[in-house]
Amino acid sequence: MELLVYIPKQTPRINYIFRHICGRILGFKVKFTSKVEDFISFEGVKFSYAKKRLGNEVFIQKFGLLEELGINDLNFSMDLWEDVPCFFRVSSESDIPFDIFSASFYLVTRYEEYQPHVKNDVDSYPIEESLAYQHDFLRTPVVDVWAYKLKAILETKFQDIKFPQKKFKSQFLISVSKAFKHRHNGFVRFVGASLRDLFKLQLKSLFNRFKTMLRLQQDPYDVYDELISFAKKNRMQLDFYFQLSNYSRYTKGISYNKRIYHKLIKSMGDYGHLGLLPGFEALYNFEILKKEKKRWESIVNRSLSKTLIKNYHLNFPDAYLNFNKLEIDEDFSMGYQKNIGFRAGTCTSFQFYDLNLEQVSGLIVQPYILNSNVLKIVDTYEKIEELKELKSSIKAVNGQMNFLFENSDFAESGSKNAIFALMKEML
Structure with a gap:
């Protein structure tokens, strides 16, 4: 109309x-x-x-x-x-x-x-x-x-005019900066981490590390099958964002070169959309970002269209300028890491507008309502009630609620069950 x-x-x-x-x-x-x-x-x-x-x-x-x-x-x-x-x-x-x-x-x-x-x-x-x-x-x-x-x-x-309607939607994004907690990290890192646990007398951590490496228990961060099972049961889609940075002070995950990691990334693409989780250095260096994009595309065999920044600075507006330069379609990083709410005042996706050049870009910004970092300092079940009220107000304007989680959030059964309860309520 x-x-x-x-x-x-x-x-x-x-x-x-x-x-x-x-x-x-x-x-x-x-x-x-x-x-x-x-x-x-x-x-x-x-x-x-x-x-x-x-x-x-x-x-x-x-x-x-x-x-x-x-x-x-x-x-x-x-x-x-x-x-x-x-x-x-x-x-x-x-x-x-x-x-x-x-x-x-x-x-x-x-x-x-x-x-x-x-x-x-x-x-x-x-x-x-x-x-x-x-x-x-x-x-x-x-x-x-x-x-x-x-x-x-x-x-x-204009009483005789029929006005168009859109529908309320909720979306759940899983960031993977560290695909496995203990397994597949290499022998040198295993020895170093074990000695650190021993030196700090963190015996439980040391015990779990050895049990995982001896395949007596599943790696705590290997929650992917359970996530997919939950999503299928509740008829929801989960989107996965993987980090492909060089090992550094900020990046401690599995090497982006490992075949097991490539297999994991591709398999998650069968159940939802895939995107890139840029590393810390990539947010401040265009060439590194470009390199990480190429790595992602060579693994997934298609053009990168989605990005997410979960635990680093958004580096606004520079990060968006670089995403736009690389012809990325959508970004899901617009929100506050430790606060529930709308950083841009809207629950509807919008195009990034560069105020310095007075230009509209092709990048679509998808604002999020909750980053799971919020749940690390509060009781998740208490937040469910708050979010149910928010959901009602967002449904009233047929908006969208985006939620950011990470695979490590589901490592402990207590936090996992609480987040699953939250996700069910937000559908």
């Missing part, structure tokens, strides 16, 4: 955010016009976005951010619109009391992350500096909520 928007002048920013809100979230095909007569004669769903109202149409007054270039200091205060936080207030002449499109652009492009800030040791951009954290709407997909409120206004005005 087509939606017509009157704008005095089109800009890349306007084109981008309108296609996210009206297209990706609400399902319309957006068309712009700067001719008043064309707007008036159009008989479908329409509204104007300008400084002044044309007549009795649905009118949203613009704040001005979408006509600017670059990153500027913005002075604004927070407000409430029907109990939902909002900002970039406009005059009472507007049918919405704030510029929904400028505010959405600010959040989705991560405008605030381009501004000067002190980086932390986990997410690069400290959550404490984010508008969503400071004003307590981190767990509300405000961009989608605003969009659905706009939809309600349009439905009141």
Whole structure:
């Protein structure tokens, strides 16, 4: 269905955010016009976005951010619109009391992350500096909520028009930075790890290491058959992301050259999508990233289309610029490692917009709601109740919930059973 928007002048920013809100979230095909007569004669769903109202149409007054270039200091205060936080207030002449499109652009492009800030040791951009954290709407997909409120206004005005619908979806991603805890790591590393356990008197760890190597028990991180069995039983898809970095201070997993590792990667591709888990060095060095991409493609025998960063800095926006340069289609790294919520204020995938060049890229950013690092410091069963409430609010806007786990999360039976319970509830 087509939606017509009157704008005095089109800009890349306007084109981008309108296609996210009206297209990706609400399902319309957006068309712009700067001719008043064309707007008036159009008989479908329409509204104007300008400084002044044309007549009795649905009118949203613009704040001005979408006509600017670059990153500027913005002075604004927070407000409430029907109990939902909002900002970039406009005059009472507007049918919405704030510029929904400028505010959405600010959040989705991560405008605030381009501004000067002190980086932390986990997410690069400290959550404490984010508008969503400071004003307590981190767990509300405000961009989608605003969009659905706009939809309600349009439905009141255009009662005979049938509005498109999309469906709620949940998705589970498994990162594999260390495919096996003890097995297949090589004799030298086995001896070194055993001596370290002995020196630190970690006798239980030493005992388990020997039992695993003597094949008296399964490797703790070899949980793949159980994951696939669980997924089949519950009719869900699991996607797997594998790391293929050189051994280093940050990478302690099995060698990317080992045939057993290649076999594992290929076998997981039978049950879900596969992607690359870039190593730490790859996030700061384009050539290393390019090399890891080639390794992945030579193993899987197809072009790499998906990436995920789970335990390292997102290194925004440089990582996305490099992913785009390598023609990667989707990335699932937009979120906070130790906090539940929406880093970009939306539960709908969006295209990466480079504010430095004012360009839309081909890279689709898939925001996640939960990184399993959150569950390492809290009771998982308690978080299930919180997430059930979140699920209801996301279903109300037909959004998507992405969850990031790693194979090591399922090594202990207690944490494994709790995560399985969480996954069932989130379907």
